[in-house]
Amino acid sequence: MACEGVTLERDGRTVLADVSLTIPQGCFVGLFGANGSGKTTFLRALLGLLPPTQGRITVMGQPPAQAACHVGYMPQVRTPAGASLTGYDLLGSDIRGDRWGLPWLRASDRAAIKEALEAVDATVFAARRLGELSGGERQRLLIAQALIGNPRLLLLDEPLASLDPVRMRDVAERIGTIARARGMTVICSAHDLNALTGVMDSVLYVARGHARLGPVDEVVTSASLSALYGAPVEVCRSPSGRILVAADGL
Numbered sequence: 001m002a003c004e005g006v007t008l009e010r011d012g013r014t015v016l017a018d019v020s021l022t023i024p025q026g027c028f029v030g031l032f033g034a035n036g037s038g039k040t041t042f043l044r045a046l047l048g049l050l051p052p053t054q055g056r057i058t059v060m061g062q063p064p065a066q067a068a069c070h071v072g073y074m075p076q077v078r079t080p081a082g083a084s085l086t087g088y089d090l091l092g093s094d095i096r097g098d099r100w101g102l103p104w105l106r107a108s109d110r111a112a113i114k115e116a117l118e119a120v121d122a123t124v125f126a127a128r129r130l131g132e133l134s135g136g137e138r139q140r141l142l143i144a145q146a147l148i149g150n151p152r153l154l155l156l157d158e159p160l161a162s163l164d165p166v167r168m169r170d171v172a173e174r175i176g177t178i179a180r181a182r183g184m185t186v187i188c189s190a191h192d193l194n195a196l197t198g199v200m201d202s203v204l205y206v207a208r209g210h211a212r213l214g215p216v217d218e219v220v221t222s223a224s225l226s227a228l229y230g231a232p233v234e235v236c237r238s239p240s241g242r243i244l245v246a247a248d249g250l
């Protein structure tokens, strides 16, 4: 996907200004930035839900709305269907767009559901009602839902929120594995950089209306982030490789 001179506004206020970047197919990008910096706004623009006020976005060479059938999306505000539905109902209704559920699905649809559930290790609770699952378990089902249909571009808005640290790492690695196997591009917003290190190829940082895309070692440095934020940002690495980004307001 590519952005050329893209400006995005919400309610007449500029959120991102004159952003130009290219994400090659198959790249796993971690999307970071403070609250309100424009991560969700950017993802919605890639879905074709928010047209740029300036510039051009292309997804697989097409305008976003035309490419939407190749895009899987897990929104940040998650309101899964009724609490009495099971995970299988959730994923099945997504494929069929109706209320009939798994028994009416084709064998290929069932295989797609099985693969998506296995990808996030959610098979074991997929037959239980959504209302009886923990927040993290429901979250894994929603990631599975976004994987259905074999998207070429997967947009995940804070999929790791409310997962415990071990599960966070596990889910991130599972998404990375399936993305590599399918050659799928992933843009995954998160607040903890360390949850995605080793999985992501690049980081995309957004701040003050600007965006910076590149390898972790180039973008996540004190100099680069201080320039992006327009204020001192300190980046430290622990002996084990964990990255700490510290600044007022981050």
Ligand SMILES: Nc1ncnc2c1ncn2[C@@H]1O[C@H](COP(=O)(O)OP(=O)(O)OP(=O)(O)O)[C@@H](O)[C@H]1O
Residues within 6 Å of the ligand: 010, 011, 015, 033, 034, 035, 036, 037, 038, 039, 040, 041, 042, 076
């Ligand atoms: N529906 C909306 N109408 C008007 N303004 C909005 C709307 N949604 C978001 N905004 C504004 O757009 C800006 C960017 O919000 P956005 O949700 O993209 O940030 P974010 O980086 O995803 O934040 P967070 O980390 O808190 O989820 C914020 O100033 C926010 O108040």
